[in-house]
């Protein structure tokens with residue numbers, strides 16, 4: 001192998017000082033010899049300097065240091081008085097080490113390239129000179145050499161110029177420690193910076209082109225700051241192509257073709273770039289070894305890790321205690337009244353159940369988000385594939401949707417369908433689909449733009465008591481399931497959802513909440529909600545007729561409040577509604593063949609007479625008075641309402657005479673078990 005000019009010139013750069021020492025004779029030189037030696041050394045150093053300039057276009061600090069040392073030395077031995085000039089003769093080697101020590105330290109202090117930079121430039125290809133790694137490695141090595149030269153200076157100084165201390169030990173240090181470290185350190189440093197990581201299974205672009213088209217989805221505006229730049233990818237081979245990535249005002253877009261004035265151009269084989277993106281190959285190493293080329297701003301290349309999320313990172317917190325990957329649930333809550341939402345009550349229990357199985361959950365309240373309606377421009381399909389024109393909250397949400405394992409849609413039923421909030425959100429999912437029509441079974445559909453393994457859960461409550469009201473919503477979701485290829489693994493549909501806030505139905509509600517919790521457990525444990533659990537939630541809390549009557553009573557009693565815009569939720573405030581609710585929650589299993597009439601004579605703020613008639617396993621509610629009731633209760637409305645709302649203990653109130661009862665007192669004792677226990 002023919003040696004390169006830079007290697008030859010590096011070796012020859014030592015000749016002037018070696019010749020100087022040989023001519024001057026080590027240790028016991030006379031002034032006359034020293035005069036000849038410095039001149040010869042100076043001439044040789046000048047020739048070396050000129051050759052480097054001519055063939056390499058630059059000189060090293062080593063050459064400059066030798067030239068300076070021999071230049072000053074020559075002047076010194078010729079011009080200084082004899083007793084002083086002999087100082088150089090006696091201590092020339094020690095002085096040379098000191099000059100070298102200063103040469104390694106001073107340049108970077110004044111902002112010049114570090115000592116080893118020029119030599120490293122002679123050894124390494126030009127494309128890596130501007131990389132931060134190149135600079136850092138050189139800085140480390142420069143400080144390392146200053147230690148080496150300082151050690152030699154001390155050795156030579158303490159040894160009074162004796163050859164063992166001024167030549168042998170320093171040479172041992174330079175060749176035994178210095179040069180091996182210079183050889184090994186760059187690779188060691190690069191390896192330490194890069195550790196191959198297992199790839200996230202959800203990140204599986206088949207080609208480099210697909211990978212780059214996806215890059216805007218992983219863009220981190222916080223990493224970009226106010227950066228405006230275009231990056232051109234020129235990827236050769238299968239799965240490659242020319243792609244222009246543009247970063248401007250906190251957004252990132254990509255298109256096929258050539259950028260007008262790219263700040264950075266990456267020229268690489270497509271398969272190599274895919275491996276680099278998957279962190280199977282060290283990018284800095286590959287660049288230094290010429291496997292790919294880069295033109296333009298190297299700092300931009302080095303900043304790419306900050307500009308884009310890395311898909312291969314599996315964070316420790318993403319793993320369960322068993323080391324399995326945590327399931328990520330993203331719940332999209334579409335109620336316009338998120339804090340007072342019936343649907344939210346079910347959703348929360350569901351998420352608690354899922355969390356109990358180690359799932360990580362996040363709820364997005366669409367009411368709090370800025371989501372522009374889709375305008376149907378199809379820019380996200382044609383001009384900027386995968387990227388919408390609107391820079392509202394949606395781009396961030398799209399990332400979350402792509403990132404989750406289970407997407408939960410929680411919506412109240414509005415006009416037999418989802419709410420407008422959720423509809424707007426779903427329309428804006430368009431960038432995640434590919435525009436092409438692909439036949440699947442007997443229908444055409446749009447395939448997903450990105451490979452996914454997502455599942456879906458639907459949670460909804462409605463006002464009416466029959467489950468059939470959800471038919472439209474379910475139908476829509478069946479289409480969404482088929483078109484997107486995202487299976488629905490659970491439907492939590494609860495009719496008469498407003499009953500979830502009725503205190504009087506607490507025990508019935510508990511059953512529904514437990515089922516919702518169980519659904520969350522099942523979704524993670526079994527990957528789908530069981531039919532029994534779904535049925536438990538679907539089952540009406542009270543019979544539809546009773547629910548309708550209760551609802552009507554509620555509306556009657558709240559009409560004034562409603563028009564003032566403030567109905568109170570969750571507390572029973574109306575005597576008629578309370579009693580109607582009690583009748584609706586009559587427990588036939590506990591009642592058996594009971595025949596009885598129970599009269600309520602209510603005084604106080606809501607005066608009135610109402611009675612229950614129990615026979616044939618049924619309890620009916622009536623206004624007015626019944627003759628000879630089995631049990632008669634005389635109570636102020638405030639007392640009975642307080643007992644129903646659990647603000648007052650029923651038995652204690654009776655003892656304290658807050659209400660009175662006559663007739664069958666055992667029936668009074670049975671009231672709590674007869675009304676408001678298990679869901680029938």
Ligand SMILES: Cc1cc2nc3c(=O)[nH]c(=O)nc-3n(C[C@H](O)[C@H](O)[C@H](O)COP(=O)(O)O)c2cc1C
Pocket residue numbers: 335336337340341342343344411412413414415416417461462463464465469496497498
């Ligand atoms: C504008 C509007 C439309 C509604 N449409 C229906 C409907 O079509 N069918 C139904 O049963 N309930 C309907 N409801 C009632 C809600 O679905 C029901 O109250 C639900 O439990 C509210 O859920 P939320 O508290 O989570 O918002 C509608 C309510 C509103 C305000």
